[in-house]
Structure formats: structure tokens, C-alpha cells
Amino acid sequence: MVRVALVNLASLPMPGNEPIFPIGLRCVQDALDSAGHQTRLIDFVEDPSAVDDLSWVAEPWDAIGFTIRNIDPIEISCDSHVEHYERFLGRVRAALDGHGRHPLLVGGGPGYSLFADQLLARLGFDVGVIGPGEQVMLDILDAPEQYRRLGKNITGRRYGGFMTKALRHPKSLMEVYSHFEGAMIGLETRRKTCYQGCVYCPYAYINGDNGGDLKPLELIAEELRAIHASGIRRVFFTDGIFNSELRYAKEVVGLLTELNLPGLTWSAYFTPKPFDDEFAELLAGSKVEFVVISPDSLDDHVMKLLGKTFDTRHVDRCLERCRRHGIPARVNIVFGGPGEDRESVRNSIQYVNSKLEDGELVMHVGYRVLPQTGMARQLGIPDGDLLAPTFYPFHSETFSWIIQDLDNRFMPPEALFNLMAARSSSKRMAKVPLPAHSHQPAPTEFSYLALSRQLPLA
Structure with a gap:
């Protein structure tokens, strides 16, 4: 059993962002729960205070997964979300260091999948997932230490x-x-x-x-x-x-x-x-x-x-x-x-x-x-x-x-x-x-x- 936090970055308060129910992240969470892992979904619509206080970071997570739905709102009059993700991930990593905790950091989601090679190091993930995430996350959590500082993206596959x-x-x-x-x-x-x-x-x-x-x-x-x-x-x-x-x-x-x-x-x-x-x-x-x-x-x-x-x-x-x-x-x-x-x-x-x-x-x-x-x-x-x-x-x-x-x-x-x-x-x-x-x-x-x-x- 592995303790996993799943963070819905699509719910961050950002200009031009309109959060929608996190179906993809819930699919991953459900797959992990069914396999006996202990999970918590961090959604900033459900818990707005979690953006600033980062109290959830102090918990003894073995892994934290971050999902990116959109890189930008694809409207000409809107700007990129990437700098918002960078600032938030920087705060999370600083808080983890402050608590002396070093969980595996995993990136994924449709927006991440499109720019996985550019975002992996930029956002400080150990490993990234391209495409559907359920089965790959199950594979990763079977042996999380093997993926620490891997610096690679893994392509998703069918989830039965x-x-x-x-x-x-x-x-x-x-x-x-x-x-x-x-x-x-x-x-x-x-x-x-x-x-x-x-x-x-x-x-x-x-x-x-x-x-x-x-x-x-x-x-x-x-x-x-x-x-x-x-x-x-x-x-x-x-x-x-x-x-x-x-x-x-x-x-x-x-x-x-x-x-x-x-x-x-x-x-x-x-x-x-x-x-x-x-x-x-x-x-x-x-x-x-x-x-x-x-x-x-x-x-x-x-x-x-x-x-x-x-x-x-x-x-x-x-x-x-x-x-x-x-x-x-x-x-x-x-x-x-x-x-x-x-x-x-x-x-x-x-x-x-x-x-x-x-x-x-x-x-x-x-x-x-x-x-x-x-x-x-x-x-x-x-x-x-x-x-x-x-x-x-x-x-x-x-x-x-x-x-x-x-x-x-x-x-x-x-x-x-x-x-x-x-x-x-x-x-x-x-x-x-x-x-x-x-x-x-x-x-x-x-x-x-x-x-x-x-x-x-x-």
C-alpha cells in the first residue's frame, strides 16, 4: 500500500481558467483505490485554502501526482498557465524540503501529455505520464523508488x-x-x-x-x-x-x-x-x-x-x-x-x-x-x-x-x-x-x- 496525493492543477485560480469536474484524475484515483492504495484528491475548488496553506504537503506521502488539463485557455486574448504551474510547484517543493519529505513527484494529464518533454524538468517531476494514466500509475506505485529522479516520460496504456x-x-x-x-x-x-x-x-x-x-x-x-x-x-x-x-x-x-x-x-x-x-x-x-x-x-x-x-x-x-x-x-x-x-x-x-x-x-x-x-x-x-x-x-x-x-x-x-x-x-x-x-x-x-x-x- 502506497500513500498518494493527487493534485488537480486544473483547479488552481488562474486568469482565464474555468475549473471543471476532474474526471481524468478521478479515474486515476479510483484505479489506485481499487488496488488498495491510500489516496487523497487535492482540489482547490473543494478546498480553496489548500492553495495557500499547503498543509497537505506535510503528510507522509510516498508519491504526489499532479494533473495538467490545459496549458492555456486556447483563446487569443488569454495567456499561458505554465508560469502559474511553475510558481505553485516551486512552493510545493520548498514546503516539502522544509518538512524533510521527498515523495515521488509525477506529472500527467492531457495538457501535460502534449508538452511532456518541455514540462518534465521545468516543473520538477521525477517521472511523467503521457496519455491515459491509470495503468501507468499502478505500475509506478508498484515500485516507486525505481522512478525517483528518472527524468523520463512513460506512455500510458489500456486500463481494463x-x-x-x-x-x-x-x-x-x-x-x-x-x-x-x-x-x-x-x-x-x-x-x-x-x-x-x-x-x-x-x-x-x-x-x-x-x-x-x-x-x-x-x-x-x-x-x-x-x-x-x-x-x-x-x-x-x-x-x-x-x-x-x-x-x-x-x-x-x-x-x-x-x-x-x-x-x-x-x-x-x-x-x-x-x-x-x-x-x-x-x-x-x-x-x-x-x-x-x-x-x-x-x-x-x-x-x-x-x-x-x-x-x-x-x-x-x-x-x-x-x-x-x-x-x-x-x-x-x-x-x-x-x-x-x-x-x-x-x-x-x-x-x-x-x-x-x-x-x-x-x-x-x-x-x-x-x-x-x-x-x-x-x-x-x-x-x-x-x-x-x-x-x-x-x-x-x-x-x-x-x-x-x-x-x-x-x-x-x-x-x-x-x-x-x-x-x-x-x-x-x-x-x-x-x-x-x-x-x-x-x-x-x-x-x-x-x-x-x-x-x-x-
Whole structure:
């Protein structure tokens, strides 16, 4: 038996940070508890005083694990979280030294996985975990002294407990997160790499090879009942694409309808195909809060360059089915991707103005370039140089084109304020050159790369 503290760095108070329930860390904790280890989850939403007093550091831990969900909020107008993590870890190490304690320090989480090589030494971890953490943490804790000062990252692998045991969360943690306005909790139904090849998306790298596990319906039902009993009434299925395997998605939706938990609503990320009439009918009877689709552009040429496996015809059909069955929809658009120009912006906005209803548009500007993505390869930027918030090149007039063309009904004061803040931030960003020669040149007409802010060094 090993004593382990698991620290949710995603709950640190930081500008631009909006803490969400720590599903990933709870998966690791549950796996360790099931193996007989003694654990404590340190969450700064549940215990705000733990940020400053660090009293938990004095306990006789054999290991302390730290999870990083985000490196930055991926919004142009927000800064990196890395310096906040550095300062906090520095305080933790100083407190440990003061108490004469030297537990094994382990880093992990999706944000950490993307920049593991850069963050391992910078944050002072003995060992890091890339990808899913349950099985690797079990391996590490079987012989923690072997990993002390290892200075390496280990790739995660499949955890069999995902298929055999329902994930039940502590009542106190559920209660504190249920007090947020519009409280929502995530739930995994599958661990399978997304089949789509979107050039900006690192999920395949983060998730690793999990053997394509689909959680048994009886375990999903048990988790949903527990969530409902806690008082939380909104669930978000955290699958990369909920309906990527339509047969299984229909089974999960049928389960939601069968359970009929009073007041419980749910949502997820969907793709416009496969999305047939039977699926839409099932969704309509399941209390789905909204269907979230992410074409990211509504210009077919830009969609193709983004790596989408569908085009605006499929978006049309999906929205038509949603409306016919009374299903609310949200359509995510991110301006400023590969090949974006005045014409493509106009095409996307013409689609929005003519075909979307009030409240359906979710709009952003700028693609955060992340390691291990097609976008990073196109630009020829080494992974290590992407730790500072770095955005794909886009025309400086993009903001003006949006404001000029978009109907006012899609531009409430909050959206306009966010757009202006993003434009102001983009003007302050450093410019770095595009590669002069590349086997995979960036598919854009513009000769400059906007946008790598400088990250303060440790």
C-alpha cells in the first residue's frame, strides 16, 4: 500500500481558467483505490485554502501526482498557465524540503501529455505520464523508488478497469461542483481514437491506443444514476465524437430514454455524418440539451483543408433533421484556419446568416497550434516552440470582415467584446516566419505567421 496525493492543477485560480469536474484524475484515483492504495484528491475548488496553506504537503506521502488539463485557455486574448504551474510547484517543493519529505513527484494529464518533454524538468517531476494514466500509475506505485529522479516520460496504456467497474465519485466533490451555475459533469462512454483527421486536433496523440473499448451500458447506467442522485442535472459525454460509431451511440441514447431520470439533460460533440433519421428520433426522446457539431468553417474549401470528412451538405442535412425533430443545435465556427481569406469568411457568414437560428452559432477566431498535429507539421514548428500560445496565420482584417458581414443577432454585446479583445491581443503577438521550403507547406495565401506570444522563462 502506497500513500498518494493527487493534485488537480486544473483547479488552481488562474486568469482565464474555468475549473471543471476532474474526471481524468478521478479515474486515476479510483484505479489506485481499487488496488488498495491510500489516496487523497487535492482540489482547490473543494478546498480553496489548500492553495495557500499547503498543509497537505506535510503528510507522509510516498508519491504526489499532479494533473495538467490545459496549458492555456486556447483563446487569443488569454495567456499561458505554465508560469502559474511553475510558481505553485516551486512552493510545493520548498514546503516539502522544509518538512524533510521527498515523495515521488509525477506529472500527467492531457495538457501535460502534449508538452511532456518541455514540462518534465521545468516543473520538477521525477517521472511523467503521457496519455491515459491509470495503468501507468499502478505500475509506478508498484515500485516507486525505481522512478525517483528518472527524468523520463512513460506512455500510458489500456486500463481494463474501464470495462469492468463503474466510476463513482465522492459525495463532497460532487456537491461542491454542483453549486456552479449550470453545473455539468463529464462521463466517458468509450476510449477509442477519433477516426477524423482534423489538422488542429491532438486527441489521437493524447488518448493513445486504448483498444477501442466501449463501456458496457450497465456501467454507464450506474454512473448516470449516481450523478443524478448527487443533484447534478447536466451530463456531457466526453467522447471525441459521440456518434462516430452510430450503432453504439444509438444504444447509449436508448439507455438515457429508458432510465428517464427526472430533470437530467445531456449533450456531446457530434459529427454531421453518420446522423440518420432514426438517430434524430432517438435523440428527440432522450432529453438531449443540444447537439454540438463542429464544422469549424462553413466554406467547403476550408473545411477540406481542416481535414473534415464532411462538407456543408452534411451540415445542412444534420440541421434539417435536428429541426424536424425539435432538437436544439450548436454550431462551432473558428475563423482563421488554413486557406481562410475574404471569400471564405464571406461564405461561412452567408451560411450562418441564412441558415442558422438565434443561439445556434458558437464563434471563435484563431487556431491554437498544438504538438503532434497536422497544423504543426504544416508550419514546420518544432513541438518545443509551441509551448507559448501560438496561433495559425490569418489575415489581420479577419476581425473586420466578421463584424462587417455577421448579422447583429449573432453579435450580442458579450460576443462583440470578446471579438474586440481577441483583435487587440492579436496585434500584440510576435510574428515568426513561415518555413521557406517545406514538404507540407501551410495551405494559406498569406506570407506571415501571426502569432506566437513570448512565454516568460523560468
